[in-house]
Amino acid sequence: MSEQVIGGKSFTAVAINCAAKAGEWIKTKLGNHTSLSLKYSAQDLVTEVDKGAEAMIRNLVMTHFPHHSFLGEEGVQPGPEASDRALQSVRDAEYLWIVDPLDGTTNFVHSFPFFSVSIALAHRGEVIVGVVYDPIRDELFVAEKGKGAYVRGRRMNVSQEEALRDSLIATGFPADQTFALPLNMKGLQALVPQVRNVRSGGSAALHLAYVAAGRLSGFWEIGLNAWDIAAGSLLIEESGGRVTDVKGSPYDLGVRHVAASNGRIHDEFLNALQQAESNS
């Protein structure tokens, strides 16, 4: 891994500071956001709080690291093609911050207390810092490449389940109703009878953090973006788990159809998705 501190400022400390500040501010806005608009579809929401949180994070990052690149959800046009283009234009940057300022906007809008701030730093395409913050529970999940992953200061480990039948799996219901949602529903239909149960809390980043913490055995979703997955992917890898696309290719920043698990169930998990033809 390359040097983590420049001029005394630790990348991880800045990531944590950004996530904590944005998360605390988001919490003060719960139940009193003032603007709600639609983006890519009727299910794809954005508020002034998403935009304000991203501006706050971007300003902080740029103050500390003015030469770094920044990819934030709210700075990108809605929809999968625009997201792909935005990623391609920066993915090989020396240092790239990848930010979802509010993952779980639908929950935030409905005061359903399950959402997060997700911040990753990639060095030449490889995630080296990942932070996911849940402001409601005041839980900060943090990982540094090669140094492990922690929540509330305790080292995280993925869960022990060896088989799908003993597993608690999570997924999401993608806002893209033409491509991603139908595929995801095929996977859901196939997996429910094969696993202990399925959860869908509405924040992909937080679900990934829960896989890292051993609270979920696995998570998959079709049609996510780099900012939903990047931080969580490092949390899981540093907790002993496995992250691939739904066909089994290793994780990289371009993965949109993600399967993440404790590693032990991974092959069976991928097989089940493949059998259901839900891996596109």
Ligand code: IPD
């Ligand atoms: C969404 C959440 C949700 C997932 C969607 C994402 P957003 O992110 O992670 O759980 O199912 O696919 O778009 O829009 O709340 O940042």
Ligand code: CA
């Ligand atoms: Ca998101």
Ligand code: CA
């Ligand atoms: Ca978001």
